[in-house]
Amino acid sequence: MGKKLMEIRDLKTYFQTKNALIRAVDGIDLDVEEGQIVCIVGESGSGKSVTSLSIMRLLPGPKGRITSGEVRFEGKDLSKLSEKEMDAVRGDRISMIFQEPMTALNPVMKVGKQIEEVLLRHRKVTKSEAKSKAIETLRFVGVPRAEHIVNEYPHQLSGGMRQRVMIAMAMVCEPRLLIADEPTTALDVTIQIQVLELMKKMRDERKTSIILITHDLGVVAEMADHVVVMYAGQVVESTGADAIFEKPMHPYTQALLASIPSLEEDKEVLYSIPGTVPSAGAFPKGCRFADRCSSAQPSCTEEMPELREVLPEHFVRCALVPNGGAA
Amino acid sequence: MSNTASITERERISPPSVAPGKGRIILNVLGGLSVVGKASLSYLVLIYLFVLVAPLFLAHSPTDTDPLSVTLPASGQHWLGTDELGRDELARIVSGGRITLMVGLAAMALAVVLGGLLGSIAGFFGGKTEYVIMRLVDMMLSIPSFFLILIEITSFGNSPPVVIVAVGFTYWPQMARIVHAEVMKWRDSSLVEAETTLGAGPWRILFRHVVPQTYSSIIVLATLGIGWAILAESGLSYLGLGIQPPLASWGNMLQQSQNYIWTAPVLAVYPGVFILLTVLSYSLLGEALRDVLDPKLKR
Numbered sequence: 001m002g003k004k005l006m007e008i009r010d011l012k013t014y015f016q017t018k019n020a021l022i023r024a025v026d027g028i029d030l031d032v033e034e035g036q037i038v039c040i041v042g043e044s045g046s047g048k049s050v051t052s053l054s055i056m057r058l059l060p061g062p063k064g065r066i067t068s069g070e071v072r073f074e075g076k077d078l079s080k081l082s083e084k085e086m087d088a089v090r091g092d093r094i095s096m097i098f099q100e101p102m103t104a105l106n107p108v109m110k111v112g113k114q115i116e117e118v119l120l121r122h123r124k125v126t127k128s129e130a131k132s133k134a135i136e137t138l139r140f141v142g143v144p145r146a147e148h149i150v151n152e153y154p155h156q157l158s159g160g161m162r163q164r165v166m167i168a169m170a171m172v173c174e175p176r177l178l179i180a181d182e183p184t185t186a187l188d189v190t191i192q193i194q195v196l197e198l199m200k201k202m203r204d205e206r207k208t209s210i211i212l213i214t215h216d217l218g219v220v221a222e223m224a225d226h227v228v229v230m231y232a233g234q235v236v237e238s239t240g241a242d243a244i245f246e247k248p249m250h251p252y253t254q255a256l257l258a259s260i261p262s263l264e265e266d267k268e269v270l271y272s273i274p275g276t277v278p279s280a281g282a283f284p285k286g287c288r289f290a291d292r293c294s295s296a297q298p299s300c301t302e303e304m305p306e307l308r309e310v311l312p313e314h315f316v317r318c319a320l321v322p323n324g325g326a327a
Numbered sequence: 328m329s330n331t332a333s334i335t336e337r338e339r340i341s342p343p344s345v346a347p348g349k350g351r352i353i354l355n356v357l358g359g360l361s362v363v364g365k366a367s368l369s370y371l372v373l374i375y376l377f378v379l380v381a382p383l384f385l386a387h388s389p390t391d392t393d394p395l396s397v398t399l400p401a402s403g404q405h406w407l408g409t410d411e412l413g414r415d416e417l418a419r420i421v422s423g424g425r426i427t428l429m430v431g432l433a434a435m436a437l438a439v440v441l442g443g444l445l446g447s448i449a450g451f452f453g454g455k456t457e458y459v460i461m462r463l464v465d466m467m468l469s470i471p472s473f474f475l476i477l478i479e480i481t482s483f484g485n486s487p488p489v490v491i492v493a494v495g496f497t498y499w500p501q502m503a504r505i506v507h508a509e510v511m512k513w514r515d516s517s518l519v520e521a522e523t524t525l526g527a528g529p530w531r532i533l534f535r536h537v538v539p540q541t542y543s544s545i546i547v548l549a550t551l552g553i554g555w556a557i558l559a560e561s562g563l564s565y566l567g568l569g570i571q572p573p574l575a576s577w578g579n580m581l582q583q584s585q586n587y588i589w590t591a592p593v594l595a596v597y598p599g600v601f602i603l604l605t606v607l608s609y610s611l612l613g614e615a616l617r618d619v620l621d622p623k624l625k626r
Contacts, residue, residue, distance in 0.1 A: 056523075056524055058520065058523060058524065083528075084528075087526045087527070087528050088526060089526070090523065090524050090525060090526040091524060091525030091526030091527070092526055095524060095525065096521075096524035098517055098520070098521060100517050103516060103517040103518060104517040104518055104520070104521035105518065105521075106518055106522075106536050106539075106540075107540070108539050108540060108542075109536070109539070117527075117535070118525045118526070121525075121526055121527065121531075122526060166521070169521075169525060170524075170525070
């Protein structure tokens with residue numbers, strides 16, 4: 001058990017639209033230990049990205065806001081910080097990398113300048129110190145000829161290089177926590193693995209904790225120390241990486257794993273979970289997965305199951321899983 | 328990580344290149360101008376140099392009158408002849424050009440700053456701020472600009488600074504509208520989101536990262552606008568409302584020359600031709616710059 005870096009307790013992020021209250025994140029708990037890679041898995045619309053945006057306080061305008069709960073990070077509740085205090089945290093203590101490296105860089109500024117700027121903003125350093133730190137960081141993220149690359153513009157770089165520059169910007173201040181929202185989705189496979197390796201390197205060499213948001217279970221298997229499965233704005237299962245793949249307990253997790261195509265089995269039709277995620281404006285009363293669940297009982301639609309610790313360090317939100325496991 | 332480095336080495340197709348510096352970029356843009364654009368630019372550079380440097384070498388003052396030698400034709404003594412008061416026409420063209428060209432530049436600088444500032448704030452922050460600024464812009468644009476200038480000049484006098492402010496003040500809404508639209512394109516971009524996650528405040532993001540994206544549009548619009556401002560100043564002076572004698576401007580030279588249109592028609596031709604060439608050059612240069620700066624508009 002490492003030291004806890006971040007503790008999220010009962011975080012609720014709701015969006016108020018004209019017609020409905022969208023409960024995008026509905027009371028999640030999440031712990032991140034120092035030097036740990038936590039993967040958040042789930043379908044589109046399960047609230048993974050909104051969770052990360054809530055941590056970073058990047059929710060769009062008056063419509064979306066953190067309704068309750070706390071995000072405790074280094075002794076501070078991020079949800080209560082002022083915008084100015086939050087700016088000091090962003091990019092320094094917590095950074096984020098995105099899916100789209102092509103559009104997240106400033107096209108008319110040299111990449112070295114862009115990296116230096118982040119450093120100059122958060123640290124008292126001279127321009128030349130910032131420059132050498134930028135080059136050093138670019139080297140760390142595996143950019144060859146870093147001292148030349150700093151003088152280039154984003155359009156002169158390939159997609160993989162741009163993603164590396166983005167990562168360099170995110171980590172030049174050596175943040176304690178990196179949030180990566182589907183960082184590999186827009187990249188081709190050879191570069192995907194490089195980016196993942198790089199994140200592991202950050203964890204190993206700089207003890208950076210990482211929250212990795214993905215829907216790619218292959219990435220989860222490769223990276224995760226701890227896995228959090230989200231469904232319809234809630235955590236449905238939360239446990240160590242091995243346990244998720246070896247003995248998944250929540251029917252949703254089992255179904256997710258069953259829908260991975262396998263090389264060994266020769267299946268005619270791939271398994272898919274019937275139905276879709278319920279709309280966040282109109283959740284059913286009971287278990288939110290009940291109407292898609294193959295083992296659902298009538299009682300499942302009656303009452304919302306709690307997230308229970310059925311085995312040590314293994315939390316499941318399903319009424320059918322007995323304490324001690326073995327559904 | 329050792330294998331990744333070797334792959335990324337191959338990832339780069341282009342040979343080692345050093346990115347161009349600011350000066351190099353400017354040269355690239357100018358080099359990419361069409362022939363017409365280059366010709367216009369050359370003319371403009373020459374005319375500015377001419378009005379700035381020529382006074383050092385001219386034998387005559389633009390204000391010295393000589394009742395004995397009025398409306399003389401061109402000669403070795405007076406290269407472009409003399410006007411109705413015996414003043415050297417060349418000296419008048421030079422000093423008038425100085426005023427006309429500077430008024431055009433200064434007015435446009437004002438419009439760029441004012442329009443750029445308000446337009447970018449409106450486009451970036453949205454909401455009520457945007458509403459107020461853009462409705463103000465709509466309001467300004469709904470008033471015929473020339474009448475607005477007339478009103479301003481008749482209320483505040485017609486010294487060159489007032490003319491500059493009046494002309495610049497008329498053009499800022501157009502600038503604001505373009506900048507507003509350009510900035511709005513970036514408002515929800517991942518660039519803004521990424522910079523926010525890196526701890527940049529909104530003002531910093533706006534002026535350091537978003538506004539520079541609009542420079543090419545601003546440059547084009549400002550270039551076209553200087554031509555317009557010169558024309559506006561000339562028009563005002565022609566009506567006797569702009570730059571007042573004895574100060575020369577191309578516009579008021581044109582006005583004074585009309586009394587002598589039958590006896591000394593060249594007095595109207597000189598300022599007229601210079602106004603025409605200058606405004607035309609600015610328009611053509613603006614178009615040529617747009618072709619270079621906006622890759623989507625490739626012919």
